[in-house]
Amino acid sequence: MRLASKRRRMNIGRLGIYAFLLSAALFFLAPLYIMIVTSLKSMDEIRLGQLFAWPMALTLEPWRAAWSEACTGVACEGVSAGFWNSVLITVPSTVLPILVGAVNGYALSFWRPRGANALFGLLMLGAFIPVQVMIYPLVKMLAAVALYSSLPGIVLVHLIFSMPVMTLLFRNYYAGIPAELFKAARIDGGGFWRIFFQLMLPMSPPIIIVATIMQVTGVWNDYILGLVFAGRDNLPMTVQLNNVINTTTGERLYNLNMAATILTSLVPLLVYFASGRWFVRGIAAGAVKG
């Protein structure tokens, strides 16, 4: 949509466009570059203060130490424990909300029980309540049913906080499926669950992919819920990472810190690079709350 006829003026203009875009790209990529080179340097080299310099002697030692030796407050077992905790939290916190969201969206789109839409409206408004409003009473409630500081507890909390977006995603998706299909299945005598499992779920992979991307990155990157609800034995990687970096005494091991930061970001970054456009579609869909 450029002015194709005015070639000469365009060339200067295009130069400006590329100059802007390239300098912007440098700004966005610089921290990633700095993280990587820092994680591959020895502390002696870091003390030279050459932030941008490529390592003189490449070492993977900081990565090994970050993974299996770094102190996360009390224990010194590296961020690997946090990694597996995050996996244990993320898997059920992805599957369960998607399943509940799908059932919600299906019931809201096709069965439409009376009052359900009002309930859905409230759920959407609930998405805007700051977590700080809900956190303390939720701690009390979970403690009352002995789920506080447990894996099922943190999964339940993730389910609660992701239900609005998951329900919205599936409701909007099912709104695009012809009602005739559902009616035909009804006439054939399909019940609520049969139609869901045999008709709707098999038609849902596109939206399930989007939902999975959102949940995996969202749950993996969560800090505050894991910090409060997971309990000491299940702290996710983000919390352990923050502990590694902000509670160390003595000299700060920047190389180890950066390796730990990259390790913690690896899963969502891989999801992002692998999913490309789906990732954007997911956040865009999730952003359209209400």
Place this chain on the structure above:
Amino acid sequence: MKRRRWGMAWLALLPMALTVLLAYLGTTLWTLRVSLSSSRTFPRDDFVGLAQYQRLFENERWLQSLGNLAVYGLLFMLACMVIGFALAVFIDQKVRGEGLLRTAFLYPYAMSFVATGLVWQWVLNPGAGLQPALQQLGWSDFTFDWIIDQDKVIYTVVIASVWQAAGLVMAMLLAGLRGIDEDIWKAARMDGIPAWRVYLSIVLPMLAPTLATVFVLLSTAVVKVFDAVVAMTQGGPGTASDVPAKFIMDHLFGRANIALASAGAIVLLLTVVVLVAPLLYARSRARAREGA
């Protein structure tokens, strides 16, 4: 038949109903109730009116965190919008390597706030980061120590957050730009209207719904800001980069002052309502009109 059909559907919606009733309505009412009591370590049943709110707004640290939130929110949203829009417009000029550029701008959004905060803590560290590096490159009097400067530390949180979120704004606005009819551009070109005019007077208004979505997304992110501050500055130096969410968490779990914290949480909730409600209302009105 009818009743059974609703019965099963309702049963299926039970988790949603419980979430709305217990997790959303229940907790909000509970927090509201506690904010009107004199609770400290444990919830107390008494009623002290708005005393906690009064205490809250006499609390220096709270006022500072509110001020920080205002500065942070304003700058963060403005910078994200401007940078995001600029990136989207420039990328939309049929440039080479669009995919690579988009990837470079958006990847920070995949990272957690904690990781973002930690990276920038390292980059902006005046002892080992950007400052000595640039000094050694010959820029001997270069100083950038905002992260340890009480008056400027909040701007460093803005820098890190904009780095994290501007790509998202770019992605959403780019999608919006791609949805605009090519004919508008042809017509404008025929009339000899300069491109920047078209962007300002025609394209920007047409992007209003997308901009509204971006605004809602960014403003809820502002109110929530917590992880990035904890990771980057831990609220410091002193309490210079404190934010309301952190104030509330500290008073809930560190300082055993749950009534004061609850009052803060309710103030935060009201902030969200004031920011987001008009937009949501306008959008639902627009949607109702479309549907009619």
